[in-house]
Amino acid sequence: MYVCILQRNKNVESRGDFPMTTHKSLLLRNSLLAAGLLFFCASSSLAQQAGQMPPPQVTVVDVKPQTVALSYEYAARISAFRQVDVRARVGGILLKRNFVEGAEVKAGDVLFLIDPATYKAALAQAQAQLQQSQAQLTQTQREEKRNVTLFQQNAATQKARDDAISARELAEAAVAAAQAQVQTAQLNLDYTQVTAPVGGITSLEQVSEGSLIGTTGDTGLLTSITQLDPVYVNFSFSDTEAAEVRKLIDMKKAKGEAPNLGVKISFGDGSTYDHDGVVDFTSSTIDVSTGTLQARAVVDNPDRRLLPGQFVRAKVTGVSLDNAITIPEVALMQSPQGQFVYTIDQEGKAHINPVTLGQKVGNSWLVLSGLKAGDKLITEGIIKVRPGAPVQATADATPKDAKKVAQN
Numbered sequence: 097m098y099v100c101i102l103q104r105n106k107n108v109e110s111r112g113d114f115p116m117t118t119h120k121s122l123l124l125r126n127s128l129l130a131a132g133l134l135f136f137c138a139s140s141s142l143a144q145q146a147g148q149m150p151p152p153q154v155t156v157v158d159v160k161p162q163t164v165a166l167s168y169e170y171a172a173r174i175s176a177f178r179q180v181d182v183r184a185r186v187g188g189i190l191l192k193r194n195f196v197e198g199a200e201v202k203a204g205d206v207l208f209l210i211d212p213a214t215y216k217a218a219l220a221q222a223q224a225q226l227q228q229s230q231a232q233l234t235q236t237q238r239e240e241k242r243n244v245t246l247f248q249q250n251a252a253t254q255k256a257r258d259d260a261i262s263a264r265e266l267a268e269a270a271v272a273a274a275q276a277q278v279q280t281a282q283l284n285l286d287y288t289q290v291t292a293p294v295g296g297i298t299s300l301e302q303v304s305e306g307s308l309i310g311t312t313g314d315t316g317l318l319t320s321i322t323q324l325d326p327v328y329v330n331f332s333f334s335d336t337e338a339a340e341v342r343k344l345i346d347m348k349k350a351k352g353e354a355p356n357l358g359v360k361i362s363f364g365d366g367s368t369y370d371h372d373g374v375v376d377f378t379s380s381t382i383d384v385s386t387g388t389l390q391a392r393a394v395v396d397n398p399d400r401r402l403l404p405g406q407f408v409r410a411k412v413t414g415v416s417l418d419n420a421i422t423i424p425e426v427a428l429m430q431s432p433q434g435q436f437v438y439t440i441d442q443e444g445k446a447h448i449n450p451v452t453l454g455q456k457v458g459n460s461w462l463v464l465s466g467l468k469a470g471d472k473l474i475t476e477g478i479i480k481v482r483p484g485a486p487v488q489a490t491a492d493a494t495p496k497d498a499k500k501v502a503q504n
Contacts, residue, residue, distance in 0.1 A: 163419075176323060201297075201321065243256050299322070302317045326395055435450070436448050
């Protein structure tokens with residue numbers, strides 16, 4: 097078309113039918129037509145190239161069921177393993193305190209000394225009574241022996257023999273009572289030294305030295321000891337989670353494996369505690385005030401980093417789910433209708449698969465429904481994918497997320 101126009105213009109110019117002004121106008125028009133034609137051709141070429149763009153390249157992984165280690169994280173609070181009140185077991189004047197308040201003591205250390213004078217005297221009196229009872233027993237034994245001999249010789253009556261035997265038995269009972277009195281007096285004397293029942297950290301003393309103390313009420317409380325190694329980690333969980341964990345534990349028992357629920361501790365700044373714990377108690381009833389079940393773990397605390405009343409995060413481990421399907425987080429998409437992923441069919445076309453998710457496991461999510469073994473899941477290049485459109489799939493030879501799931 098452009099060639100015909102140019103040829104026509106040349107013919108007209110050769111005949112000289114138009115003046116010079118008309119000739120210049122024709123040249124300008126021809127130039128504009130040529131520019132428009134070139135633009136049209138370029139646009140057509142670009143449109144043709146766009147229609148022939150290859151399918152987007154994506155990375156896919158095969159969905160494979162595997163055993164996944166599960167964990168449950170809760171807010172928790174530390175409590176002392178033991179907190180024992182140290183009380184006086186005998187009354188008297190408190191003579192001395194043998195410990196530094198707030199310091200660590202060992203079981204059996206002498207903490208307080210109560211005036212022992214009266215208890216020493218009571219012990220001496222009990223010992224004297226014992227000696228008297230033993231002397232009386234010796235005398236009745238001799239009397240019994242003599243009366244038995246005389247009775248055998250028909251020189252004493254049966255009543256005399258029986259009275260001698262009864263006297264000896266009464267003397268033996270008196271000796272036993274006196275021995276008990278000695279033991280009681282010795283115990284009371286020993287109790288004047290108040291010792292630590294357990295090892296731990298002492299609190300402030302409750303009674304000052306020189307005070308008269310008793311064995312009842314507040315006057316008998318001298319101090320308290322808190323045992324901080326190990327410590328308890330207390331937390332609570334819902335009945336739904338309890339049923340889920342119980343089911344997983346039963347499955348583990350059915351396979352002959354011993355269930356062992358562990359606990360990992362983390363702090364508010366994100367740091368983790370060096371020592372892991374073990375769950376040693378779970379309540380069998382629901383707390384009516386919170387609607388949850390109480391649980392407790394025991395954690396070693398040799399460096400005293402965990403303190404009673406401290407808030408931490410407790411992650412319960414030790415349960416796993418067989419034949420579980422997980423997907424990497426990068427493959428998960430969100431729409432107004434819910435969460436979904438892209439899979440590829442046998443024809444190489446992408447399709448939307450709505451999924452129902454469980455808990456997060458490392459950098460992956462546990463899939464409860466929506467995927468099955470053998471599905472080809474798109475993990476990279478998702479931004480270019482359109483539902484029903486073909487894609488060029490490249491297999492992921494090293495599924496990093498699957499490795500992370502196995503490690504977690």
